Amino acid sequence: MKDLINTIQHLLEAFFQEVGDILLFTGDVVRQFFTAPFEWKELVRQAYYIGNKTLPLIGITGFIMGLVLTMQSRPVMESFGAESLLPGMIAVSIIREIGPVITALLCAGKISSGIGAELGAMKVTEQLDAMEVSGAKPLNYVVATRVLATTFLVPVLVIMADVVGLFGSYMAIAMNEDLSFMLFLSLAFDSLSFVDIIPATVKTFIFGFFIGLIGCYKGYTADRGTESVGRSANSAVVTASLVIFIIDLLAVQFTSLLGAS
Amino acid sequence: MEIVIDIKHLKKAFKRNEVLKDVNLQLAKGENLVILGKSGTGKSVLPKCIVRLIEADRGEIHVLGKDILKLEATELDEVRKKVGYLFQGGALYDSMTVKQNLVFQIRRTQLEKNKAELRDLVEEALANVGLKDAMQKMPAELSGGMKKRIGLARTLILKPSIILYDEPTTGLDPVTAGEISELILDVQQKYNTSSIIITHDMKCARMTSNSIRIMKNGKFEVVGSYDELRHSDDPEVRAYFS
Ligand SMILES: Nc1ncnc2c1ncn2[C@@H]1O[C@H](COP(=O)(O)OP(=O)(O)O)[C@@H](O)[C@H]1O
Ligand SMILES: [Mg+2]
Numbered sequence: 470m471k472d473l474i475n476t477i478q479h480l481l482e483a484f485f486q487e488v489g490d491i492l493l494f495t496g497d498v499v500r501q502f503f504t505a506p507f508e509w510k511e512l513v514r515q516a517y518y519i520g521n522k523t524l525p526l527i528g529i530t531g532f533i534m535g536l537v538l539t540m541q542s543r544p545v546m547e548s549f550g551a552e553s554l555l556p557g558m559i560a561v562s563i564i565r566e567i568g569p570v571i572t573a574l575l576c577a578g579k580i581s582s583g584i585g586a587e588l589g590a591m592k593v594t595e596q597l598d599a600m601e602v603s604g605a606k607p608l609n610y611v612v613a614t615r616v617l618a619t620t621f622l623v624p625v626l627v628i629m630a631d632v633v634g635l636f637g638s639y640m641a642i643a644m645n646e647d648l649s650f651m652l653f654l655s656l657a658f659d660s661l662s663f664v665d666i667i668p669a670t671v672k673t674f675i676f677g678f679f680i681g682l683i684g685c686y687k688g689y690t691a692d693r694g695t696e697s698v699g700r701s702a703n704s705a706v707v708t709a710s711l712v713i714f715i716i717d718l719l720a721v722q723f724t725s726l727l728g729a730s
Numbered sequence: 731m732e733i734v735i736d737i738k739h740l741k742k743a744f745k746r747n748e749v750l751k752d753v754n755l756q757l758a759k760g761e762n763l764v765i766l767g768k769s770g771t772g773k774s775v776l777p778k779c780i781v782r783l784i785e786a787d788r789g790e791i792h793v794l795g796k797d798i799l800k801l802e803a804t805e806l807d808e809v810r811k812k813v814g815y816l817f818q819g820g821a822l823y824d825s826m827t828v829k830q831n832l833v834f835q836i837r838r839t840q841l842e843k844n845k846a847e848l849r850d851l852v853e854e855a856l857a858n859v860g861l862k863d864a865m866q867k868m869p870a871e872l873s874g875g876m877k878k879r880i881g882l883a884r885t886l887i888l889k890p891s892i893i894l895y896d897e898p899t900t901g902l903d904p905v906t907a908g909e910i911s912e913l914i915l916d917v918q919q920k921y922n923t924s925s926i927i928i929t930h931d932m933k934c935a936r937m938t939s940n941s942i943r944i945m946k947n948g949k950f951e952v953v954g955s956y957d958e959l960r961h962s963d964d965p966e967v968r969a970y971f972s
Contacts, residue, residue: 599821603835604807
């Protein structure tokens with residue numbers, strides 16, 4: 470029993486230590502956004518690299534997501550005789566929830582882990598130290614650029630997933646009935662309001678920020694020794710996914726407050 | 731005799747692991763000082779304290795007359811420009827070509843230089859280590875020995891007056907190791923640099939050293955020249971030479 474309490478106490482301490490460290494790191498990184506010289510070239514390179522790495526995966530997943538969601542919802546809607554509401558319902562779920570969250574989770578798996586491993590390797594092989602002594606701040610050159618790249622790229626990827634998802638949904642509907650794509654779109658967008666779109670968009674920037682930040686944090690704070698590279702990549706995915714769910718939960722609360730007022 | 735690095739009563743612990751307990755060291759201008767010691771005794775921690783990659787707990791470190799532990803960030807950068815650091819594996823930036831690796835090092839200090847002048851500087855530095863052809867290669871394509879040479883070229887391009895070598899020959903075959911030791915000696919003679927060389931390689935120590943320290947228990951317990959230490963009364967010291 471005493472052991473159990475001890476263990477829990479240690480776990481809690483470790484958890485709050487980690488949260489504190491991440492917050493401090495966030496402060497350091499955000500300060501770099503406003504510190505000259507800003508590394509535009511590296512930012513563009515990172516953005517290109519990230520987009521390149523995730524585009525096909527997110528395209529395919531988005532399409533299947535829309536298709537399957539529609540096929541599964543159809544029988545239920547039919548039993549209420551409400552097939553005409555299907556496009557609107559799917560659009561709301563994709564744009565508000567499923568598009569952002571699935572995209573963010575895929576990016577956590579691919580980008581956060583990639584960044585975690587890359588920076589972990591740079592740390593272990595002393596590349597970050599070498600940069601530091603050469604007067605180029607790694608926090609500026611390596612970290613800030615990656616965090617900004619994900620902050621602005623994840624929203625673009627989400628929009629793409631949404632569009633492809635809606636297209637998948639249209640395909641599922643077109644299999645069963647004669648509906649023009651234009652009519653589908655107008656049905657879909659009729660049921661969307663600003664309360665759906667604005668918070669969903671803001672949320673994607675926050676997802677993007679943390680996808681980059683957690684990857685960088687885990688790599689940047691990697692231990693000495695090569696096995697820590699794998700560990701950084703791994704815990705980057707886990708932590709980033711957890712953070713995404715927490716942000717999503719907060720966003721839902723916030724949106725319902727907006728809706729209520 | 732001009733002293734370029736002066737360390738007094740340096741202490742550094744990681745949590746409960748006291749690594750450096752009382753390190754005292756003076757490096758004279760133009761001197762090659764070799765540090766020997768078993769693995770894990772804190773040899774790598776020392777040069778990191780000198781350039782403040784690791785913050786020392788206590789003691790004094792003067793580099794080129796500057797009190798390193800009291801410097802502001804910008805002043806520290808000025809000192810760091812004059813201190814070259816060759817990391818154990820070379821620490822080349824994986825995502826950049828050899829040329830970009832070298833240019834990265836000088837782009838902050840040589841802002842006024844145009845592309846052709848930068849290229850000349852890079853070529854000169856690469857020629858110094860005998861690897862002019864490697865310009866467009868990626869680090870992954872290089873052998874261990876080549877990586878260390880490029881790492882050295884990247885250090886030399888700033889024309890440092892002090893160079894810290896962390897195990898420059900470890901992990902290399904004897905021939906390549908010999909070539910690197912040769913290079914270290916060349917650099918000392920050509921640019922009159924002062925160096926601290928951390929190594930296990932006794933051939934390297936013999937070729938490059940003007941004097942030797944042996945680190946043990948967080949201190950330098952033994953000081954002398956190569957020949958003095960080789961004939962030491964202490965069997966533990968002689969063991970390094972067998
Ligand atoms: N950044 C660090 N954080 C924690 N411990 C460290 C760090 N750097 C070195 N150490 C510890 O200091 C000791 C000496 O390490 P090091 O200087 O790398 O040894 P070596 O003499 O082989 O170069 C080791 O016990 C190592 O675990
Ligand atoms: Mg070492």
